Amino acid sequence: MAAPVIDTLAGERVGKKPPAPRTGGRFSVHFAHYKWLYLLLLPGVVYFAVFRYAPMYGVSIAFKDYVPFLGVNGSPWVGFRNFEDFFANPDFPRLLGNTLILAFLNLGVAFPLTIILALLLNEVRLSILKRTVQTLVYIPHFLSWTIVASLSFLLFALDIGPLFQFLNNVMGTNIDFLSDPAWFRPLIVLQEIWKNTGWGTIIFLAALSTVDQDQYEAAIIDGAGRFRRVWHITLPAIRSTIIVMLILAIGQMLNTGFEQIYLMTNALNREVADVFDTYVYFVGITQGAYSYSTAVGLFKSLVGIVLIFGTNWLAKRFNQSGLF
Amino acid sequence: MKRINPRDSQPFKYPNEVEWKNMIRRKLSLAAAVVTATALTLTACSGGDTPAADLTSVSIMAPFLEAQPPAADGAVQKKLEELTGKQVKINWAPNASYEDKTNITLAGSDIPQVMVIQGKTPGFVKNAQAGAFWDLTDKLDKYPNLKTTFPDIQKNASVNGKVYGVYRGRAPMRAAVMFRQDWLDKLGLQPPKTTEDLYKVAKAFTEQDPDGNGQNDTWGITIPKWGALGTNSPYDLIEEWYGAGNRWTEKDGKLIPSFETDEFLEADRFIKKMVDEKLINPDFATFDSTKWNEPFFNGKGGIIVDVDSRVSVLINLFKQADPNNFQNKVGFVGNLEGPDGKLHAHPTDGYSGFLAIPKASVKTDAELDKVLQFLNTMNGKDVAILLNNGIEGVNFKVEDGKAATIKPETPEGKAVTTDIKSYAQLGMNVAGNEFYPVKQPSDYEQQVFDKRTEVMAADLKSAVYNPAAPFVSQTYVAKGAQLDNIVADARIKYLAGQIDEQGLKDAIKLWDTSGGNKVKEEINKLWQDNK
Numbered sequence: 001m002a003a004p005v006i007d008t009l010a011g012e013r014v015g016k017k018p019p020a021p022r023t024g025g026r027f028s029v030h031f032a033h034y035k036w037l038y039l040l041l042l043p044g045v046v047y048f049a050v051f052r053y054a055p056m057y058g059v060s061i062a063f064k065d066y067v068p069f070l071g072v073n074g075s076p077w078v079g080f081r082n083f084e085d086f087f088a089n090p091d092f093p094r095l096l097g098n099t100l101i102l103a104f105l106n107l108g109v110a111f112p113l114t115i116i117l118a119l120l121l122n123e124v125r126l127s128i129l130k131r132t133v134q135t136l137v138y139i140p141h142f143l144s145w146t147i148v149a150s151l152s153f154l155l156f157a158l159d160i161g162p163l164f165q166f167l168n169n170v171m172g173t174n175i176d177f178l179s180d181p182a183w184f185r186p187l188i189v190l191q192e193i194w195k196n197t198g199w200g201t202i203i204f205l206a207a208l209s210t211v212d213q214d215q216y217e218a219a220i221i222d223g224a225g226r227f228r229r230v231w232h233i234t235l236p237a238i239r240s241t242i243i244v245m246l247i248l249a250i251g252q253m254l255n256t257g258f259e260q261i262y263l264m265t266n267a268l269n270r271e272v273a274d275v276f277d278t279y280v281y282f283v284g285i286t287q288g289a290y291s292y293s294t295a296v297g298l299f300k301s302l303v304g305i306v307l308i309f310g311t312n313w314l315a316k317r318f319n320q321s322g323l324f
Numbered sequence: 325m326k327r328i329n330p331r332d333s334q335p336f337k338y339p340n341e342v343e344w345k346n347m348i349r350r351k352l353s354l355a356a357a358v359v360t361a362t363a364l365t366l367t368a369c370s371g372g373d374t375p376a377a378d379l380t381s382v383s384i385m386a387p388f389l390e391a392q393p394p395a396a397d398g399a400v401q402k403k404l405e406e407l408t409g410k411q412v413k414i415n416w417a418p419n420a421s422y423e424d425k426t427n428i429t430l431a432g433s434d435i436p437q438v439m440v441i442q443g444k445t446p447g448f449v450k451n452a453q454a455g456a457f458w459d460l461t462d463k464l465d466k467y468p469n470l471k472t473t474f475p476d477i478q479k480n481a482s483v484n485g486k487v488y489g490v491y492r493g494r495a496p497m498r499a500a501v502m503f504r505q506d507w508l509d510k511l512g513l514q515p516p517k518t519t520e521d522l523y524k525v526a527k528a529f530t531e532q533d534p535d536g537n538g539q540n541d542t543w544g545i546t547i548p549k550w551g552a553l554g555t556n557s558p559y560d561l562i563e564e565w566y567g568a569g570n571r572w573t574e575k576d577g578k579l580i581p582s583f584e585t586d587e588f589l590e591a592d593r594f595i596k597k598m599v600d601e602k603l604i605n606p607d608f609a610t611f612d613s614t615k616w617n618e619p620f621f622n623g624k625g626g627i628i629v630d631v632d633s634r635v636s637v638l639i640n641l642f643k644q645a646d647p648n649n650f651q652n653k654v655g656f657v658g659n660l661e662g663p664d665g666k667l668h669a670h671p672t673d674g675y676s677g678f679l680a681i682p683k684a685s686v687k688t689d690a691e692l693d694k695v696l697q698f699l700n701t702m703n704g705k706d707v708a709i710l711l712n713n714g715i716e717g718v719n720f721k722v723e724d725g726k727a728a729t730i731k732p733e734t735p736e737g738k739a740v741t742t743d744i745k746s747y748a749q750l751g752m753n754v755a756g757n758e759f760y761p762v763k764q765p766s767d768y769e770q771q772v773f774d775k776r777t778e779v780m781a782a783d784l785k786s787a788v789y790n791p792a793a794p795f796v797s798q799t800y801v802a803k804g805a806q807l808d809n810i811v812a813d814a815r816i817k818y819l820a821g822q823i824d825e826q827g828l829k830d831a832i833k834l835w836d837t838s839g840g841n842k843v844k845e846e847i848n849k850l851w852q853d854n855k
Contacts, residue, residue: 068431068447069456069684090838091806158607178610179820267551267816268609270809285424287805288447 062295075291082295091279099275102261103253105189111249113197115242118204119230134205137198148191149263153178156187179268191260207241208234243315251308254300276300379694381411383436383685385429386749387422394743399718399736403710404747408701416746423447430456435685437695440749441489442677444481446801452488457680458692461487467696469703472754477674480793484850489678490699493753496674497658497784499561500632500776505655507534507626518661519565519594522627526603529626544603546625548613551816553583553808554790556672558629559595559815564670564788566591566662572792572847579792579851580844583811583832589825590663592818599819609816617641632656632776639769651768658779659786671787679752702750705758711751712759714740726763794854797846799839807843810835 031038057072062082064075086092117137124130140148155163156177168174177183215233224232258277265273276296284293312324393416394400405412415436417425427447429435441448451457461482464470470490472478481491501516503525508515511532516522526544528534534542550557554571564570568591569582582588598604605611605625617634619625621641628634635656642650659669679699686692701707713727714720719737720727730737753759764770800807814831817823823831836844 067450067454068427069451069454071431153610153612158610176607176610179607266549266610267813268820268822270813283806286445287801287803288427288445288450289802 059294059298061291062298064291066291066294068290078291082292083299085292086296086299091274094271095274095276095279098272099254099256102185102188102256102275105185106192106256107249107253109189110192110197111200111246113193114200115204117197118201118208119234121201121205122208122234123226123230134198134201137201139198140195141199143195145195145257145259145263148195149260152187152191152264178264179266181269181272184264184269184272188260188264191264192257203245204238204241207238211237247308247311247315250311251304253307254304379410379691379698381413382408382438382695382698383413383415384438384440384679384750385415385417385426385436386440386746387419387442388416388746388749389419390742390745394746395739398743399715399740400710400743400747403715404707407707407710408698410698414750427451430682430684435682437681437685438699439680439682440492440677441680444483444796446804449483449796449801452483452486452680455683457488457682458686459486459488460490460681460696461485463692463696464490467700469700470696470752470754473756474674474754476789478754480673480790481675481678482794483796485794485854489680490703490752490754491675491678492749492751493756494672494674494676495780496671497669497780497787498631498633498672499556499659499670499783500630500635500656500779501658501660502620502628502630502635502638502654502656504529504534504620504623504626505652508655509652510534510536515655515657516660517657518665519562519663522660523594523598523603526598526627527601530601530603534626535623542623543605543619543625545598545627545629546605546611546616546619547608547629548611548616549609550613551609551812553812553815556631556670559592561629561659561670562595563588563591564668565660566594567664567666567668569668570670570788570790572790574791578844579848581835581840583815583835587662589828592815592828593825596819596821600821609820621645632658632780635772635776636769639772654772656776656779658783667783667786668788669783669786671784671789673790673793679750699752703752703754708751708753708757708759711744711747712757713762714744720760722760723763725760727760728763729765792847792851795847795850797843797850799842799846803839804843807835807839810838 061072061075063077063079064072065078066072066075121130121134124133153161155161157164158176158178159165164177167177175183177187211234216229219229219233254276256275256277258281261273261275262278262281265278280293280296283289283296388394396414401412401414413436422442423445426439426441429439430451464472464478464487472491474493477493477496478487478491479485481487481489501522503515507529508525511528511534513525513528514521516525522545529542529544531540533540545558547558550559554560563582566587568585568587571582572579573582573585575585595604599606599608605619616628616630617638620628620638628638635654638654639650642653659667661667681692681695686695702711709716714737716722717730719730719733719740721730722728729741733741751759764773797804810831814823814828818825818828
């Protein structure tokens with residue numbers, strides 16, 4: 001990882017390129033010069049040391065055969081056996097496939113929709129309407145997945161659900177959406193869109209509010225229509241925000257959301273529904289294989305890190321504005 | 325150009341503005357410092373809590389199945405402490421997350437002296453084999469109330485013969501077929517005796533308009549989302565009635581899983597025929613099991629295959645809807661004869677978990693003796709009555725040897741009745757039920773209750789037990805749930821028509837090759853060694 005470059009209060013930078021003279025007193029001079037800033041940094045460092053780094057020793061159970069009674073330290077080491085078992089498991093390709101497909105669907109469908117919704121909201125001129133719509137689309141975010149799943153079960157219930165009837169009438173079919181494996185992914189993405197699209201617009205709307213209004217006036221004088229203005233002014237203005245959000249989203253990509261998928265899984269769609277998160281729960285909690293599921297979780301995290309750095313590197317290569 | 329440190333990026337609303345960023349960062353750091361300080365103080369407080377040597381108090385961890393755990397100063401709690409002469413500290417944990425809580429507790433430092441363990445889950449077996457609990461195999465017989473009169477059930481509850489706890493006895497025979505008696509009468513049918521009868525009744529309920537509304541809107545059997553193997557599901561029951569055995573079955577001098585028998589396939593063919601002819605609710609793979617009674621009560625699906633206690637639940641539903649006319653709505657029979665003309669009744673393992681004693685909190689034999697003495701008192705008649713019936717004169721009175729609820733209910737009586745629903749979780753009853761049977765509120769309900777007892781007692785004589793119940797195979801502990809899922813899912817897919825019979829057979833083969841063969845080997849070895 002490149003040394004972090006941290007903006008200080010004074011707008012100066014410490015870390016990679018310390019502005020303090022490096023010749024004379026070396027670090028002590030530098031430290032004395034910025035001691036208050038370092039003091040300010042201390043609580044954050046302590047927080048991360050205690051709550052983020054110290055618990056990481058628990059990750060060691062991925063390389064052990066953990067038994068709760070024996071504790072983390074008392075359980076015997078087994079090296080990479082848990083990882084070998086996982087990669088050799090016949091379920092592995094299916095889990096990876098299911099996780100990636102869902103992740104890309106969410107990224108490819110739900111993420112752009114957030115931007116589109118933000119752009120649409122931004123174009124609404126009537127302030128009261130804009131605010132009302134904004135509030136309404138935030139609400140689903142605050143409902144738990146249990147409620148969303150229950151709603152889906154009611155709406156898509158076999159023979160009697162209103163959406164079951166409507167969609168099957170329109171398509172002239174008789175599909176049980178809740179158990180048909182082909183409809184599992186669309187249903188999951190649909191739920192994700194319904195629940196989180198509105199909430200996701202917040203950051204984009206914030207970024208949109210900083211766009212220079214003069215540019216729009218200039219564009220209007222030049223005869224640009226609404227789409228032209230969005231394309232040439234709005235989108236470039238929030239481009240960096242989009243990229244930052246995209247990198248973050250990609251880092252979270254493999255976290256497909258345990259609750260949602262667990263609740264929508266049944267014997268008939270498990271083939272496409274099993275993802276890393278549900279597998280970790282199933283194997284770890286219901287079978288008591290803590291070490292094995294920790295290994296799976298660790299693998300997932302490693303993939304996440306690779307994805308973050310990969311996307312960041314790509315973003316930098318193309319327009320020199322990454323996350324770090 | 326912006327630089328955002330990844331750890332700070334989430335709370336940002338305006339990533340463009342340096343000012344904002346720094347303000348938030350400052351606030352976060354402050355908050356973090358406060359959190360850290362608080363956490364450190366808390367850790368310092370929750371240090372060691374060693375139990376007293378003379379055992380004036382006993383701590384117990386138990387699950388609660390009601391909406392709320394009983395109050396710590398309730399009448400039942402006080403009476404319990406009075407009867408046992410100890411301060412009883414019960415740590416109630418919600419049933420839904422009980423096993424997680426068990427593991428977290430065992431890994432922690434504050435371990436109770438008695439833990440209710442709900443079954444031989446892989447987590448429990450691992451802990452037990454690592455030495456987390458006392459081996460009580462040779463110890464229980466010394467305590468008059470802990471010496472079981474059902475040694476077979478104690479053996480079922482053991483881990484390969486090692487008894488790690490005092491089991492909680494449960495009625496071993498519970499399987500029943502419930503049907504709408506009024507529908508049956510209207511169509512002039514007899515209660516089913518055989519699986520073939522079940523098919524006929526289900527077909528009549530589906531096709532002959534039993535509710536008389538002129539519409540084809542009823543079905544026979546309602547089955548909820550309940551796929552897992554060996555969980556007394558409707559599928560398990562029908563398979564056992566066909567003669568597939570109870571989880572494991574002996575064939576040619578070897579134990580094989582019941583799904584590797586021909587009878588299993590026959591039974592599933594039979595169920596599939598009913599699914600195909602729409603005698604079973606079409607959403608059986610997804611139907612929410614908490615709504616199981618609804619189609620029965622609302623006159624949609626006329627048959628439920630489940631435990632006999634559901635009979636009372638169903639009768640109560642009708643009673644609440646119409647207190648004057650609820651008789652003869654619900655009929656029931658016990659286990660059904662299979663196509664071979666024999667009755668293979670489906671019993672449970674006869675226990676629901678056990679009360680185990682962790683070594684970490686009870687360190688010496690002397691301490692163990694004191695805890696076992698306490699459990700001995702807990703298993704005596706007085707405490708059994710308290711835990712299951714309540715307090716005589718407060719919520720029940722004894723009439724012809726039965727516990728009758730005192731009417732009208734006082735607030736105190738109501739509180740006791742609510743509390744014992746949780747306290748019953750501590751009951752063991754290893755020498756049979758010593759408390760009073762509950763007197764039913766009406767003659768009709770008493771008749772039904774007595775008939776239930778009779779039918780179940782008769783069926784128990786034809787029970788086919790699980791010969792592998794006491795045995796725990798290491799491979800099964802490591803991946804049994806995954807393995808069983810292969811067959812369980814295939815069974816549902818076969819019934820739903822997603823795969824054909826060959827697909828089901830392939831899944832059973834896959835069970836074998838993914839580790840099942842090893843499970844079979846281990847179980848057979850344990851079986852041979854313990855013969």
